Amino acid sequence: MASLITCPHCGSRPKEEFSIRGDALPQRPAAHAPDEAWHAYVYLRDNVKGVIFEHWHHVGGCRRYLVVERDNVSHDVLSVTDAARFRRAAASGQDGVVAAGKDLA
Amino acid sequence: MSITYTHRHVLEDHITGFEARPNVNHLSVIRRPAMAVVLAHGGAESDVDLALDMIEGVSKRVCGPAEWLAVAQDRTPESLLRALTSIPGASVLDGSDGHVLMRIDGPHARKVLAKCVAVDLHPDVFPIDMSAPMLIAHVAGNLARTGENSFEIIVPRSFAGTVFEEMKEMGRDVALTAGFG
């Protein structure tokens, strides 16, 4: 398990400061979407082997939600992005991924 | 009938008996600091950040993006709040009674803290005047370096007892003393 996460706000931190909140990629359906869409959003996950995107809540630090891109086979952390920034980038069609450590402003 | 309110520090029961004079490594609990949470409105982040540096006698502690703790040891909470609410684009909440401020000084301060936090405190990466939110003895608090061998710790009031006892325990091998000061 990745044990050091570079928070874009706090810097290098141990995983104990975070709470992992699950897959960051499912898109929330519209309020009146069919039950099947909501069921899929709430319960169905791919269980990928390899690169995954997860929400990590930095509870012991800045209390921001982050999107951590990591490889669950090699344990490499590929990028860490503030979730708001990730979502804005995704909405504008850009690659929402900011390389770890590059965005320490 | 008149009511007299008595101020009683939350760590009063933890600091009892006849404590010897402070050793070189000492943990001080600040009795009545003024502390306030400051949040910047969208777009005003850097202005509020700069304005906080301009207020005399107030130290700024980083809590996250667009969020700070303002700490003043020689002001009343009212005076601190007055100074902060004049900053345009800032929302301010008094946190003086909700937080406890402690200071650890001494040549082994960093050694003691190394057992309480999982963050590198080498002066190259955690220099004087830097502050950051982090787990301190498993409690989410804020640590600031105020001198080469001085650090200030802010933790929520309800966890202050745990953190205080844990710090004292971690400082036993360097004869850390503790008291109000």
Ligand SMILES: [Zn+2]
């Ligand atoms: Zn953080």
